[in-house]
Amino acid sequence: MTILGFMIPLSLGMGLVALAAFFWSMRSGQYEDMDGAANRILIDEDSAR
Amino acid sequence: MNAITPPPMVPPTVPVPTQPTVDSRFTVPGIHCAGCIGKIERGLALVPGVASARVNLSAKRVAVSHAATLDGDALIEEIRKLGFEAERAADNPLARDDAETKRLIRALAVAGFGMMNVMLFSVSIWSGTDAVTRGMFHWISALIGIPVVAYSGRPFFASAWMALKYRRTNMDVPISIGVILATAMSLYETLTGGEHAYFDGAVMLLFFLLAGRTLDAMMRGRARSGIAALLGRMGRGAQVLGEDSTARYVEAEKVRPGMVMLVAAGEALAADGEIVEGRTTVDASMLTGESDPRPAVPGDLIHAGMINLGDPVRVRVTAAAQDTALADIARLMDEAGQSRSRYVRVADRAARLYAPAVHTLAFLSFCGWMLAGAGVYKALTIATAVLIITCPCALGLAVPAAQVVAAGALMRRGLLIKDGSALERLAEADEVLLDKTGTLTLGEPRPITLAMLGPRSRAIALGLAQASRHPLSRGLARALREEGVEPAAIEGISEQAGSGMTGRCDGAEVALLRSMVDSAALSADLLIDGTRTRIAFADPLRPDVRETIAALHWQALPVAIASGDRVEAVGAVARQLGLFATAAMRPADKLALLERRAAVGHKVLMVGDGLNDGPALAGAHVSIAPGGASDVSQQAADAVFVGERLMPVATAVRVARATMRVVRQNFATAVIYNVLAVPLAIMGYVTPLVAALAMSGSSLLVVGNSLRLARAAGKD
Numbered sequence: 001m002t003i004l005g006f007m008i009p010l011s012l013g014m015g016l017v018a019l020a021a022f023f024w025s026m027r028s029g030q031y032e033d034m035d036g037a038a039n040r041i042l043i044d045e046d047s048a049r
Numbered sequence: 050m051n052a053i054t055p056p057p058m059v060p061p062t063v064p065v066p067t068q069p070t071v072d073s074r075f076t077v078p079g080i081h082c083a084g085c086i087g088k089i090e091r092g093l094a095l096v097p098g099v100a101s102a103r104v105n106l107s108a109k110r111v112a113v114s115h116a117a118t119l120d121g122d123a124l125i126e127e128i129r130k131l132g133f134e135a136e137r138a139a140d141n142p143l144a145r146d147d148a149e150t151k152r153l154i155r156a157l158a159v160a161g162f163g164m165m166n167v168m169l170f171s172v173s174i175w176s177g178t179d180a181v182t183r184g185m186f187h188w189i190s191a192l193i194g195i196p197v198v199a200y201s202g203r204p205f206f207a208s209a210w211m212a213l214k215y216r217r218t219n220m221d222v223p224i225s226i227g228v229i230l231a232t233a234m235s236l237y238e239t240l241t242g243g244e245h246a247y248f249d250g251a252v253m254l255l256f257f258l259l260a261g262r263t264l265d266a267m268m269r270g271r272a273r274s275g276i277a278a279l280l281g282r283m284g285r286g287a288q289v290l291g292e293d294s295t296a297r298y299v300e301a302e303k304v305r306p307g308m309v310m311l312v313a314a315g316e317a318l319a320a321d322g323e324i325v326e327g328r329t330t331v332d333a334s335m336l337t338g339e340s341d342p343r344p345a346v347p348g349d350l351i352h353a354g355m356i357n358l359g360d361p362v363r364v365r366v367t368a369a370a371q372d373t374a375l376a377d378i379a380r381l382m383d384e385a386g387q388s389r390s391r392y393v394r395v396a397d398r399a400a401r402l403y404a405p406a407v408h409t410l411a412f413l414s415f416c417g418w419m420l421a422g423a424g425v426y427k428a429l430t431i432a433t434a435v436l437i438i439t440c441p442c443a444l445g446l447a448v449p450a451a452q453v454v455a456a457g458a459l460m461r462r463g464l465l466i467k468d469g470s471a472l473e474r475l476a477e478a479d480e481v482l483l484d485k486t487g488t489l490t491l492g493e494p495r496p497i498t499l500a501m502l503g504p505r506s507r508a509i510a511l512g513l514a515q516a517s518r519h520p521l522s523r524g525l526a527r528a529l530r531e532e533g534v535e536p537a538a539i540e541g542i543s544e545q546a547g548s549g550m551t552g553r554c555d556g557a558e559v560a561l562l563r564s565m566v567d568s569a570a571l572s573a574d575l576l577i578d579g580t581r582t583r584i585a586f587a588d589p590l591r592p593d594v595r596e597t598i599a600a601l602h603w604q605a606l607p608v609a610i611a612s613g614d615r616v617e618a619v620g621a622v623a624r625q626l627g628l629f630a631t632a633a634m635r636p637a638d639k640l641a642l643l644e645r646r647a648a649v650g651h652k653v654l655m656v657g658d659g660l661n662d663g664p665a666l667a668g669a670h671v672s673i674a675p676g677g678a679s680d681v682s683q684q685a686a687d688a689v690f691v692g693e694r695l696m697p698v699a700t701a702v703r704v705a706r707a708t709m710r711v712v713r714q715n716f717a718t719a720v721i722y723n724v725l726a727v728p729l730a731i732m733g734y735v736t737p738l739v740a741a742l743a744m745s746g747s748s749l750l751v752v753g754n755s756l757r758l759a760r761a762a763g764k765d
Binding site for chain 1: 082083084086087104105106107108151154155158159162165166169189193
């Protein structure tokens, strides 16, 4: 059962990392323009330069 | 751009020394694809003085970071050169709503994290663990669960506290009591090494309920940003002439009496004033509902909200901001809007019945078990189980899930619903009152007929018309494009304000000029090699008015017209459509009519666009405005439809009624579930496992039922 002492903190830690990543992505405005992000990949960079 | 020429050895990639930049935001409704993003961002980046431009496709906005020397009008002109109409964006009026949504999303994320991790331990406990491991798992669950409940439960606790403070009750009261009691009981169980802890139940409850709230908030946010993109076309400011006769842009609130405004063709007036120079035609339809434009000459008084259809004029401001004719309408609207805040939403009405019933039931089971001699601990455990089982998990999801699906489906069909309460009130409407100008009609001048133009003339007319922003040119260009006309290539095209467009096409002199005949009726002359063709304009009915009225009748909604226009103009339309009509109504008259109908128990759906409809839109049981409506009307209305078709109005009522049917089904599901589960809880058979299964099961059922609406809304 000692494995639990390792696994439980690990699983909680991974969960927390995911939560922190979500908070960070929200704060840095990655959900501000969902349609724009989907469309931007279609912009042809070559024609610009 | 710099006065100093850089030394030749400096590579050309070195950027211009950075000047202090300012950020401006513009609404550009025409952005719809990757091509538009690329065009605007690259195009603006080439403009001297622009540091960077970033397009937000969802909000249809452009954020430009530019040198302070470059002003908003110059940037709007640059965007126009790229082929897009732009307007100054108002200072983010939606920021508060956004912050609210973000708080909910954060609470939802935390609840989701807590639910998954606590469930991990709960499943192990349910699978059977010895007392020591169970105790440890309960402790870990408590460590995760209690902070999560404290963080994610705040929206509910705050709202419940507000309700209790004013001695009312809402859905959040039973939720808060249930969650807090369950958490406290579980903590006690953990401390005493007991068998059942409800941390998973409490956190899961919060997760499902927050999902409902977040959906509701996101629906509101999406509709509002859609409407914000439509706003801002009307007299938000004016070009004011300075001492040295240079024009500068002044916000509407800062316009003062005595200033001289330069009002271009197609612009709305920002303040009341007297014409000092120029002759023109003004469209007062937004202000009074009158459909016929009237001529205005020096000395005439024209009002804020009127649109200049003819030539540019200079207007000396006589009244600004709070003293304009518009301000009276605004005051009427404030008063009218107060009646609507009395509406109680379906979920809260249900809570009024539900909350006392649930609390009585839990209290009675506590008393019952005490009388049966079970002891305080056992009785309290069972009372908690009753509260958790009856917690309106499905109810909390039932309403927002159905409304979000319906609002999403309506949005795809061109109708933006502001919130769930609007859908509920729309379903209750039993009468429709339509404005005429701008609602039954398009509210824009269109050519009466194009029959006198041959294919070549049409191509030339489009080539000339599409280069101008004049309302007549725009109407002509639109009508021609709808006919599938390809524009002819016009060389040396030039626009002379007050006169028209001139150019050359295949060697022939062509022009689109203001009509030689000086009459109030709108018309323009197309000149091709000396041949003059007169094109007359009028404000036509929307293409599907008859179908929409038939569809509304079919839904047992009688339709009537209430217009501010002259009796003759309204009578003609009313006879044509076979509707009862009232004409020459002032804003206060419309409001009074609505109050009379409400007094005899009717719930009126008001559809209107003008400033004069504002009070009626705010005072009606529910209201819809077209996308071309004035800003105030769009803000007062519960929903806004875009495009030329009127049918979204009928569709909205149909979908709203279907939504309420689904909401009632969802309520029925919740009641049936309670009837089955509550006896079990009272008997003391409900363990945390049963509670978890029952909660997630009923929530899935409700969400699944709501998703059916997407299909129901799809068919006509």
